Amino acid sequence: MKFLSNNALERLREGAEAPDLAGTRYRLLERIARGGMGVVYAAEDENLQRRVALKVLDVPGTDGDLANRLVREARVLAALEHPGIVPVHDVGTLADGRVFYTMKFVEGRRLDKYIESVTSIPDRLRIFVRICDAVAFAHARGVLHRDLKPANIMVGPFGEVLVMDWGLAKILHSGDSNGARAADRDATIFEKPKQRGIPSDSTEVSVVTGHGTILGTPGYMSPEQARGDVELLDARSDIFSLGALLRFILTGNPESGSTPGAVRIDKSLSAIGAKATAASPPQRYPNVQEMALDISRYLDGLAVGAHQETLLEKAGRFYRRYRFFILLIAAYLAMRVLILLFLHR
Amino acid sequence: MRQEDFQPGGDRFPLTRRSVIEAARSIDAEERERALEALCAAYWKPVYKYVRWRWHRPPDVAQDLTQGFFAELLERELLDKFDSNKSRLRTYLRVCVDSFIVNEDKAEGRQKRGGSIPHVALDFAAAEEELGATGIDPARIASPESLEEFFEKEWVRSLFTLAVEDLREWCEQRERSRTFRLFEAYDLEGNEKSSYEQLSKDYGISVTDVTNALSWARREFRKIALDRLRELCGSEEEFHREARAAFGWNAK
Numbered sequence: 377m378k379f380l381s382n383n384a385l386e387r388l389r390e391g392a393e394a395p396d397l398a399g400t401r402y403r404l405l406e407r408i409a410r411g412g413m414g415v416v417y418a419a420e421d422e423n424l425q426r427r428v429a430l431k432v433l434d435v436p437g438t439d440g441d442l443a444n445r446l447v448r449e450a451r452v453l454a455a456l457e458h459p460g461i462v463p464v465h466d467v468g469t470l471a472d473g474r475v476f477y478t479m480k481f482v483e484g485r486r487l488d489k490y491i492e493s494v495t496s497i498p499d500r501l502r503i504f505v506r507i508c509d510a511v512a513f514a515h516a517r518g519v520l521h522r523d524l525k526p527a528n529i530m531v532g533p534f535g536e537v538l539v540m541d542w543g544l545a546k547i548l549h550s551g552d553s554n555g556a557r558a559a560d561r562d563a564t565i566f567e568k569p570k571q572r573g574i575p576s577d578s579t580e581v582s583v584v585t586g587h588g589t590i591l592g593t594p595g596y597m598s599p600e601q602a603r604g605d606v607e608l609l610d611a612r613s614d615i616f617s618l619g620a621l622l623r624f625i626l627t628g629n630p631e632s633g634s635t636p637g638a639v640r641i642d643k644s645l646s647a648i649g650a651k652a653t654a655a656s657p658p659q660r661y662p663n664v665q666e667m668a669l670d671i672s673r674y675l676d677g678l679a680v681g682a683h684q685e686t687l688l689e690k691a692g693r694f695y696r697r698y699r700f701f702i703l704l705i706a707a708y709l710a711m712r713v714l715i716l717l718f719l720h721r
Numbered sequence: 722m723r724q725e726d727f728q729p730g731g732d733r734f735p736l737t738r739r740s741v742i743e744a745a746r747s748i749d750a751e752e753r754e755r756a757l758e759a760l761c762a763a764y765w766k767p768v769y770k771y772v773r774w775r776w777h778r779p780p781d782v783a784q785d786l787t788q789g790f791f792a793e794l795l796e797r798e799l800l801d802k803f804d805s806n807k808s809r810l811r812t813y814l815r816v817c818v819d820s821f822i823v824n825e826d827k828a829e830g831r832q833k834r835g836g837s838i839p840h841v842a843l844d845f846a847a848a849e850e851e852l853g854a855t856g857i858d859p860a861r862i863a864s865p866e867s868l869e870e871f872f873e874k875e876w877v878r879s880l881f882t883l884a885v886e887d888l889r890e891w892c893e894q895r896e897r898s899r900t901f902r903l904f905e906a907y908d909l910e911g912n913e914k915s916s917y918e919q920l921s922k923d924y925g926i927s928v929t930d931v932t933n934a935l936s937w938a939r940r941e942f943r944k945i946a947l948d949r950l951r952e953l954c955g956s957e958e959e960f961h962r963e964a965r966a967a968f969g970w971n972a973k
Contacts, residue, residue: 378882378885378909379847379850379851379854379882380878380881380882380885380909381854382874383912384881384908384909384910385874385877385878385881386969387907387908387909387911388881388885388908388909388942389968389969391908391935391939391942391943392939392942392943392946392968393968394936394939396936396940398940434961434964434965434968435947435960435961435964435965440957440961441958442961471940472940472943472944473944
């Protein structure tokens with residue numbers, strides 16, 4: 377038997393990783409990213425002559441936990457037809473026995489990269505509202521994302537916002553409409569293996585506890601999710617993540633704090649973030665729509681539900697909202713005063 | 722252009738392997754023997770090299786200990802005690818090797834053993850050459866983590882070597898010898914200067930044929946290696962973990 381050098385081992389590994397697309401309508405183009413379950417490739421759909429993203433498991437088999445989870449992720453995506461959620465095209469098993477699905481190829485930038493180029497706070501908040509729209513839609517369909525973070529949000533070249541990576545998504549029981557539904561325990565105990573070397577996901581954790589499996593990303597994970605209290609997870613767990621995401625969008629840091637050099641944000645926005653990330657779920661927004669509504673109210677110069685204003689703050693907000701008219705009236709009054717003074721001289 | 726270069730994958734390597742853990746617990750003596758052979762084929766080199774590096778034993782003593790270990794594995798039915806929920810087989814065997822050597826040292830009555838691993842040729846001279854070729858400094862693998870890494874790397878090397886041999890035989894059976902030679906030239910012996918263009922010139926075939934032949938060989942190699950790996954694992958979960966380790970999917 378021939379000795380295999382270290383170089384040969386590496387080349388064998390590289391060569392063996394590529395998926396076997398024989399018998400499919402896809403042609404492999406390039407590897408885009410590696411995740412906990414497998415690899416995402418750019419591929420060409422030769423029938424439709426368009427580029428797609430192809431997510432494929434590392435290992436063969438259609439009945440293992442990972443295979444079930446990938447198929448489940450594809451089905452979750454297929455059920456969520458929304459402009460803010462990446463559409464899935466196809467799911468199946470390759471000739472090499474690996475489960476795959478294809479989805480829209482999203483050309484854009486991750487939120488954490490994109491946000492650096494957006495200097496206006498209102499523009500940043502409008503992006504956030506679009507994220508809320510997509511998450512609210514998923515919640516209305518009984519799906520929790522459970523891993524909302526900047527690395528899982530893409531912003532396209534035309535400003536379209538897409539919520540990605542529904543690999544940790546949990547389907548809630550149907551029949552309850554208040555958005556804070558009980559968890560389907562069986563549906564949530566699957567593991568996202570810890571990843572190494574992928575900057576976007578390097579902080580993800582997966583720890584099995586006595587209650588369930590902790591899945592998510594520190595800083596964005598709700599306390600109940602971090603404890604592995606699977607049965608307590610509901611829409612408010614994603615609201616916690618949205619609160620952390622809001623803070624990240626505004627300050628570059630998902631966690632609140634008065635560390636030296638921290639970016640100061642408006643009290644109303646700070647209150648929205650604090651309410652969304654309250655340690656106790658009942659103290660958070662009951663649903664994403666209410667949180668998005670508070671942001672929209674802030675953008676419109678209205679009082680937000682999360683913050684009780686003082687008289688001075690009310691006056692300040694009133695001034696900011698009607699600055700143009702106030703200045704116009706002030707200029708008019710000043711002009712009148714000047715005219716009166718001139719006439720009485 | 723020959724048919725073998727552009728078949729997209731009509732002829733697949735037959736996957737028939739059963740876990741050695743299950744087979745080792747079989748009531749059928751032949752089945753048990755086959756399991757030990759499979760285990761021995763995959764692990765004897767990593768074990769031998771591990772004994773040489775970890776325990777600093779000279780070649781003749783390491784050879785004796787390696788054979789003795791596999792004999793003990795059979796005699797004491799150590800595979801029956803393996804629980805894939807608690808550890809990987811690879812780790813379990815390494816720990817068993819350590820215990821075996823400690824016990825042998827205590828007994829100080831180690832006897833020459835040999836011939837107890839049927840149908841597996843243990844080419845210790847080749848293993849010694851490989852140890853030299855790896856260029857590893859034993860002094861640098863003193864920590865438990867680096868020993869684990871060393872054992873894992875040698876285990877992957879052994880697994881891939883067996884898979885390459887299976888692929889060679891499979892190609893010969895399917896009259897695809899040239900496909901294997903292309904695979905050997907590019908994936909096993911190639912370097913950064915290797916190119917499909919150069920291979921197409923060397924073999925007088927088109928670049929597309931080289932691409933197709935290599936794609937086929939890699940797919941088959943992957944399938945064979947995973948099949949061999951599945952045989953060496955006690956559960957589906959362990960198989961997934963070990964596949965990730967063997968193919969480096971954890972580290973990318």
